[in-house]
Amino acid sequence: MTTVTTTDRSFNLLKGESLLDGLERTGHEVEYQCRGGYCGTCRLTLLAGKVSYDEPPLACIGQSEILPCCCTVTEPIRIECRAGRQGELPLETDQYIFDF
Numbered sequence: 001m002t003t004v005t006t007t008d009r010s011f012n013l014l015k016g017e018s019l020l021d022g023l024e025r026t027g028h029e030v031e032y033q034c035r036g037g038y039c040g041t042c043r044l045t046l047l048a049g050k051v052s053y054d055e056p057p058l059a060c061i062g063q064s065e066i067l068p069c070c071c072t073v074t075e076p077i078r079i080e081c082r083a084g085r086q087g088e089l090p091l092e093t094d095q096y097i098f099d100f
Contacts, residue, residue, distance in 0.1 A: 003076040011038050019051070019068035029084035030068060037070035044068055049077030 001012040004022060013022045020042055027099050032042040036064055040059030051071035061067060066079070 001047040002073045004073065005076070005078040006081040006083065007020045011072060015062050019066075019071055019073055023068060023081060027083040030081065032069055037067050038066065042067055042069045047079040047080060050074050051077065 001014070003010060003012055006020065006023070006028060009026060009028075011026045012020060014025075020030060020032060020035065025060055029085075030042050032037045034041070035055050037053070037055075037057030040061065043059070046066045047063065051066050052074050053067075053071055054063070057067050057070055059067060068079075071097060072097070
């Protein structure tokens with residue numbers, strides 16, 4: 001599993017999960033249209049770490065930009081993205097007590 005740190009959360013990508021899917025699962029609101037690297041709508045700023053692409057995306061991206069719909073996270077990354085709705089809890093859950 002690879003750790004993704006955003007502006008306000010950290011989470012692990014699940015096996016086979018795209019970065020865009022992981023962001024959505026954890027409550028981050030990322031705009032997208034094509035989910036294939038064609039439009040560039042989901043473009044985010046990569047602050048640290050590296051990603052790769054099986055095939056170069058057709059959308060133009062800057063040197064510090066990534067497309068979470070089609071990139072592969074190859075090491076822990078930090079990106080500029082905020083959570084906008086309730087998703088899974090962040091990794092640091094020590095402060096929460098659950099009674100089941």
